[in-house]
Amino acid sequence: MKKKLVVLTGAGIDAESGIKTFRDSDGLWEGHNVLDVATPEGWHKNPALVLDFYNQRRKQLKEVQPNLGHQILAALEKDFEVYIITQNVDDLHERAGSSKVLHLHGELLKVRSTANVNYIVDWKEDLNFGDYDNNNNQLRPHIVWFGEEVPALDEAIKITQSADYFVVIGTSLQVYPAAGLIDFTSSEIPVFYIDPKPIRIPNLRNPLEVIPEVASEGMKILKKKLLDFI
Structure with a gap:
């Protein structure tokens, strides 16, 4: 499995x-x-x-077109059950080939x-x-405009709670409730954080590895690490 x-x-x-x-x-x-x-x-x-x-x-x-970061995430479906929870309103994840994408903040199309x-x-x-x-x-x-409810939040929480690995890519973790999803992970699972300007994540119980790179370079590094777990 x-x-x-x-x-x-x-x-x-x-x-x-x-x-x-x-x-x-x-x-x-x-x-x-x-x-x-x-x-x-x-x-x-x-x-x-x-x-x-x-x-x-x-x-x-x-x-615009999906970049290597999107493409590597889609390719990881070969080896993992990948769920993407995105704050983005575009369809770049879908166009890259990801099959399970939940849009927290709505969809432009x-x-x-x-x-x-x-x-x-x-x-x-x-x-x-x-x-x-x-x-x-x-x-x-x-x-989903600022000040409006996030209808997909409950589903996002359920997905997060069942994660074996949790990855954060390219978010400042300043916009709630999305930023609070990380708190719903099981405390023993590893968390990876890819961002060229990473911030400190306070009160995180999980093992954390920060990859201070842009998404494409960070995803190359992460893919190797994840495949080592198999």
């Missing part, structure tokens, strides 16, 4: 594909204050700006009803005013 490898990924794993991170732009997301484009308040204040922002992000997504959180549809083109659900309610990006 394959061991379960659970991987929490953040914006850092996408950086080598050309997608900018919050950390590298002082709280800005592609030149925009996150409060303007990633909060319910921003949506109510200026929905046109929010729609345009995510339309631009969808266009950008068509121009989906939209949902402003009146019914369970009305979610695939959406690859621009989203505009007048794009409605089947009850004539405006559609909005299927993104």
Whole structure:
């Protein structure tokens, strides 16, 4: 039986594909204050700006490709039962070939009803005013904005609790509740942390190995270490 490898990924794993991170732009997301484009308040204040922002992000997504970090994670499914829990809203993990990907913060290529959180549809083109659900309610990006509940959190906790190995890649571990997932690991399992600018993880009970590299280089190192466990 394959061991379960659970991987929490953040914006850092996408950086080598050309997608900018919050950390590298002082709280800005592609030149925009996150409060303007990633909060319910921003949506109510200026929905046109929010729609345009995510339309631009969808266009950008068509121009970027998965990098070696994504690809190595997908290849590890040959030897491990790999579950990816990602804070990212793009589809780069899926395009690289990963089969079990849980998006904590929503998905850029989906939209949902402003009146019914369970009305979610695939959406690859621009989203505009007048794009409605089947009850004539405006559609909005299927993104978990700051201040909103994280519907996938319970599933993410269950996956984390069953991990044999837990890996953190490219996240500052500052955004909760995602950052708290590491606390749900069994205390005896090894944790690997890949980030070129790793932070200290307080109160961690697990054996921890920090790999201070970008995702692609870090994943090369991690793959060798994990295969040694088999």
